[in-house]
């Protein structure tokens with residue numbers, strides 16, 4: 001399939017992965033690679049001198065940072081030291097009386113704008129001029145210039161910059177890559193949709209976009225360089241299409257489609273108060289996955305019976321300090337109070353594609369890669385952080401039913417260690433005379449590592465419940481990066497290996513008589529609902545916006561037939577055949 005297409009009306013269209021459904025139309029807000037979103041403020045003439053002094057101070061600070069980096073380079077192996085040395089040389093030169101600094105000062109003086117905005121504007125101008133030169137050496141310098149600019153801006157603001165705070169209302173954010181933390185900052189009241197060159201369909205960026213109900217296309221390769229600030233953009237997050245400067249016919253069709261979606265949403269909304277009950281009368285518990293407390297309004301609208309997965313790590317992103325016990329407690333408490341049912345709070349799942357600066361200090365990317373210190377592994381290395389989290393959770397559990405969930409577990413010993421830390425947290429609260437919930441919340445583990453699924457029998461003996469994470473289970477079983485657009489088409493939870501691991505873990509839970517739910521993206525896709533019912537699941541947790549659709553599907557399912565057909569599916573060895581049988585199962589209700 002052609003990824004880029006130009007129509008006769010001049011519109012340019014790109015195909016990518018539709019990761020969050022819906023249509024969005026609006027002007028582009030282009031987030032340049034590595035750029036920081038900063039507001040442009042007008043300053044009075046009387047403050048121009050002070051603003052230039054502020055820039056000088058930021059430059060001096062950057063020079064001191066470079067000197068420290070040079071000292072650090074001396075302790076490194078020779079090749080790394082050389083590389084770093086070249087970089088420091090280049091940075092130091094740019095921090096002297098360079099075009100960048102002179103230009104920024106001129107902008108402050110002539111345009112009366114704040115120093116951050118002046119530096120940003122100067123960088124954009126220089127890098128655009130460099131890009132136009134079509135020279136490989138010069139092109140390689142563009143990143144250095146951006147790097148210096150970024151450092152200056154961070155020194156100027158001194159506080160973490162809130163990304164996208166200055167995006168004009170109604171915009172569509174266009175970027176090369178959106179991290180999960182970036183996406184968590186997209187306010188759906190201001191931003192209509194998003195598209196990026198990179199990114200897969202099951203990564204946390206996609207999950208976050210779905211949670212916010214923001215039409216989003218990822219993996220639209222090569223799109224960014226064709227878009228300019230302010231270009232009209234149409235995004236179809238259902239089919240995965242981005243159109244730059246859409247013609248009248250495209251806009252008319254998109255507006256019609258928007259109306260159809262709205263009508264569908266209204267129809268589905270009427271499901272809110274209907275029970276999630278199969279045709280043969282078995283009630284299914286549908287809960288919501290939540291990343292940020294602001295999603296609770298949507299959760300309430302969805303009629304979810306509580307929160308089946310609170311991804312607490314999102315509270316730790318986009319900031320460079322660790323939230324205090326009180327701050328975490330307040331957030332958890334608000335979710336517990338707003339939820340109409342129990343809340344399963346997952347401890348930090350930092351690492352992989354979800355970095356949190358405050359916890360990774362001094363560690364490089366490799367340390368916390370997807371196969372590195374992710375989830376419970378990182379938490380057990382930082383027991384104080386985990387204990388603080390447990391204290392906050394225990395306090396929140398005084399306001400309503402709570403369960404504690406551990407991410408990325410692969411061994412029994414990890415669960416035991418976490419339980420010991422939970423005990424310490426409870427003892428500390430007792431000493432502080434803080435009321436403890438009675439009983440102490442159950443503690444369970446995510447089954448999302450293939451080894452955990454295969455050792456589910458053992459894990460079930462030390463866990464109070466299981467929550468199956470089909471996203472990571474698929475990723476790690478099939479060795480397919482969930483956030484990588486190049487292998488997105490291979491990411492397949494219907495692969496027999498994945499289905500067997502899911503079935504195996506669910507059976508282990510049943511044998512030990514502990515509850516088991518599924519909370520990966522599979523749970524929110526009505527295509528899989530009958531199969532999951534047939535495999536015995538009665539608790540599903542998903543993004544709030546999927547609840548009505550899954551409920552509608554459940555109300556059509558006959559469990560006896562679903563069991564029989566799931567049995568047939570589990571006998572298959574080929575995903576293609578499984579997909580056909582599943583489609584068959586779905587067409588027959």
Ligand code: PEP
Pocket residue numbers: 207309311349448468469470471472473519520521
């Ligand atoms: C999963 O892996 O399926 C899961 C629910 O966890 P997350 O998506 O947050 O990694």
Ligand code: MG
Pocket residue numbers: 448469471472
């Ligand atoms: Mg996971």
